[in-house]
Amino acid sequence: AQSVTQPDIHITVSEGASLELRCNYSYGATPYLFWYVQSPGQGLQLLLKYFSGDTLVQGIKGFEAEFKRSQSSFNLRKPSVHWSDAAEYFCAVGARGKLIFGQGTELSVKP
Amino acid sequence: DAGVIQSPRHEVTEMGQEVTLRCKPISGHNSLFWYRQTMMRGLELLIYFNNNVPIDDSGMPEDRFSAKMPNASFSTLKIQPSEPRDSAVYFCASSRRLEGGEYEQYFGPGTRLTVT
Numbered sequence: 340a341q342s343v344t345q346p347d348i349h350i351t352v353s354e355g356a357s358l359e360l361r362c363n364y365s366y367g368a369t370p371y372l373f374w375y376v377q378s379p380g381q382g383l384q385l386l387l388k389y390f391s392g393d394t395l396v397q398g399i400k401g402f403e404a405e406f407k408r409s410q411s412s413f414n415l416r417k418p419s420v421h422w423s424d425a426a427e428y429f430c431a432v433g434a435r436g437k438l439i440f441g442q443g444t445e446l447s448v449k450p
Numbered sequence: 451d452a453g454v455i456q457s458p459r460h461e462v463t464e465m466g467q468e469v470t471l472r473c474k475p476i477s478g479h480n481s482l483f484w485y486r487q488t489m490m491r492g493l494e495l496l497i498y499f500n501n502n503v504p505i506d507d508s509g510m511p512e513d514r515f516s517a518k519m520p521n522a523s524f525s526t527l528k529i530q531p532s533e534p535r536d537s538a539v540y541f542c543a544s545s546r547r548l549e550g551g552e553y554e555q556y557f558g559p560g561t562r563l564t565v566t
Contacts, residue, residue: 373554382454382541382557390552429493436481436545437506438555440493 341366341434345441352420353449360415360444362430371433372413374404377443378426386428389413400424422448452476454558456542462564468530471561474523475544483555484517484527485541493541499525532565539563 342365352358364370371390375383387398394406404415413430425448431438455474463469475482483498497507502519510517514533519525529536539562543555 371552375557382559383543385554385556388552388554433553436500436547436553437483437495437498439495442492 341432341439343430343432343439343441345428345430345444347444348442349445349447351447351449354422355419358415358417358420358424358446360428360430360446362413362415362441363411364413364430364432365411366432366434370413372404372406373431373433373438374398374402374413374415375429375431375440376400376426377429383429386415420446420448422450424448454542454544454556456540456558456561458561459559460562460564462566463532464566465533466531467565468528469532469536469563469565471527471540471542471563473525473527473542473558475525475542476546476556477523479544479546479556480522481545481547481553481555482519482525483543483545484525485543485557487539487541487560488537496527529563532563534565537563537565 344363373388374386377383386402387396389396389406397403402417427443427445429443430441457472484496486494496509497517499519517527539560541560542558545553545555547553
């Protein structure tokens with residue numbers, strides 16, 4: 340069965356520090372992978388997606404993610420975090436048009 | 451592009467009342483999804499439609515929940531009768547399939563439902 344695991348429920352980083360959010364998936368075929376961000380009281384916004392090709396994908400707001408098939412991972416990174424990045428981040432795998440979401444990682448940013 | 455539109459944004463109702471949530475997908479999108487988000491269970495897919503036809507409703511919690519999509523630009527999610535455990539944020543999302551088989555879902559702002 341398809342599944343997504345985000346091992347970190349909550350992460351705190353200092354403003355200006357680098358960030359990596361982990362995501363592991365389980366899917367039989369070549370996955371479609373997504374990262375979404377949800378600010379408090381808002382809907383989910385698509386940050387980036389991977390379908391095929393280059394395994395390093397660039398997204399909005401300076402985020403990038405790397406697909407590693409051997410590790411079944413799709414980790415999200417940002418070289419320098421801004422206070423406005425504080426939000427909840429969801430990794431998802433696409434399966435026949437549906438999305439299966441991880442439980443989310445809440446990011447707090449220290450001044 | 452107005453994005454996915456949901457109404458109402460907030461709904462407070464008493465247990466036993468009927469609740470109807472509404473969604474207008476992005477024009478040209480042929481798939482529509484209803485999700486529920488709670489602290490305990492995270493994001494759950496309730497039901498989704500392709501070309502106005504329900505494809506998978508296995509996530510609908512029970513018979514009190516029903517969803518319709520009478521045309522390509524409108525969908526409703528109804529709870530009758532509502533219960534306090536239905537309190538959650540309900541999201542609608544839409545997507546369209548691109549030439550390479552790719553797709554991406556766009557989410558609405560959600561409806562926060564409180565059942566007292």
